[in-house]
Amino acid sequence: MSKFSSVENTQKERKKNNVKKGLAVGLGLVSVFSFFLPYMQFVFKDTTYLVSGFQLATAKGFRVHGPELSGLVTIPLLTRIAVIAGVLFAAAGILLLFFKKPVLAGFAYVLSGVTPLIVLISTASIQTAVTQLNISKISISYLWPFLFVLIGGIACAVLSIWTQGAEKLAESIFLVFSCVSIGSVILITIYIFAAGSPAIMQIGLGQFLFGKEWNAEAGTFGILPLILSSIAGTVGAILLGVPVGILTAVFLAETAKPQVARLVHPAIELLAGIPSVVYGFFGMLVIVPAIRSFPPFQNNTIGDSLLAAILILAIMVLPTIVSVTETSLKAVPQAYREASLALGATPVITIFKVSIPAARSGILAGVILGVGRAIGETMAVIMVAGNVANMPSLLGTVRLLTTGIAMEMSYASGLHREALFAIGLVLFVFIMIVNISFTFLSRRGVQMDAR
Template sequence: MKKKFDWEMLVHSIFLTLGLVSVASVLLITIYLIIAGLPAIFEIGFFDFLFGKEWASTAGAAKYGILPFILSSVYGTLGALLIGVPIGILTAVYLSKVASPKVKVVVNEAINLLAAIPSVVYGLVGMLVLVPSIKKLFHLSDGASLLAAIIVLAIMVLPSIIKTAVVALDAVPRDYEDASLALGATEVETYFRVSLPAARSGVAAAIVLGVGRAIGEAMAVMMVSGNAANMPSLFESVRFLTTAVASEMSYSSGLQRQALFSIALVLFTFIMCINLLLNYLLKKKER
């Protein structure tokens, strides 16, 4: 008698293999960045590299201080989240709880289209429309600035935040809301005091995705921020960690190239720390 083939074991093995491949990919990227990035940090000096205020990689006496890049990335990401998260969460609440089916279909298609637009198109529109508008509105010599980068990033993070938050809100059991309404709460109170707290893990995931999109963007930011290695100011040209790597990698060599890998290592560490921090806060709140 032939033994029946164990399909469940096969599927389990496939899923396990794919999971191990994902973990191995992250480990390989981490190891490569550490190997490629640490030598420049040791040669330049840890504090000189992270807290130096001047970046002059092509000068005779080259200087590799990335504090302006770090602060620009942090301010740009925080500014984008301050704008994008409230808009995204409110839009998600509207789509999940208030919008009619026809309106929901139309808005969802618009959000999907917004997510599919290449970053270079965001940068092009920002460069041709947003940058001149900021220059004219604030009477500046050049509208390419941190403010322009923040606005572009805020628009770019919206699809990730909205779509993830909608899924989380749709997963909240209807019984929670019915119980709240039965106790006399209004629909608006129910959405913000019952539905959103119940979906906080999904909302936190949406914010994490927004952070990753904002801090990891390069092309659009490069086109609207001016890409100058200045200490960050709202109306001054700035350079982010990502744009520093993207703008110089093609012609870099020697210590300059190693320093760019070090910047990538710092960026990778930032994103990892942010994810770990948000996950820790979320788990702590759930206890």
């Protein structure tokens, strides 16, 4: 009787799996067929283009007629590749299911479902190109085949892997979601490089990075003052904020009484929750007048300056550094401290010779996050830095990379707009270099400790 029940359950499971495979294959076929259906709609003023995926992959571009200029707006190569890849991956998923490779089929379907996101990102350059023809009325609509490839790809992947059992499905879902962050970084990287590279190629890498003048009306785009101001502002904020943040974390984790810690913690959390525009108001109404009226600085500054930006950024990075450092210090085993004290070390020596070195990797992580906050801050800096593209001077007005993008993007067009995207690319590369450097130093420190 038990053997009969086992056979019956096996047959039921096979039928369910066959249904799942059939649904996955059917949805995959629809994804392939949607390649030939209306995929996107572009409206440029009074001209409408309803295009299929096949047309996106094969057409030369869109003929656009502006009030003064007309031209052929080419379809980005990345868009063509993404549309074709969506079809190929969907077809590969169907074939892999027939060859009884459901896990590989699932990954192929996932890749097929990701391709519409790449199309979404890459078609933004079409809007930029049309804007150069002085056409402001632009609309891009994504139709149901576009959405079906996105949703259907994920559904097919789930159905394919589900045929291997619920455990395998759960493992695959965990893997997919763990890859979301990596995929997001890859998509952002692709978009930033695709949007910023053309301007750098047109202006010239040397002229763009080392030019000392930024004048969009004259077509001069040199961002050396912005780069140096961003570096100076970030370094100054870290030099002021890191010691204060680490010592505050040491106080909270090592020496503070519980009653005092209960008072300090809410204040740190409040600093983390204050919007950046409020920091900007504080800087504009308190820090800037204080700098302007400070006796040694009188008649040498209007208050809006690099110094004001450094001070406001130093305050803004504190919550991140304090919270991460405190968590790292509390994670140090208590046995380390007891061993140090047993050897005759004082509590202060134990903190600086044992606890802080043991928590070094976590402290570096807090510093990295603080650097990211300082580099990427925009609104507060706009309100206190003066926003003039001058070479950095402690008491002079400056413009940082982020503020340059935020102030001009709303009205920029053509090469000017592409140059702002190129600033974003430089900022992105700068942050990557900082993160990689801190990661290298952290690993090197761990290796030295192991030796």
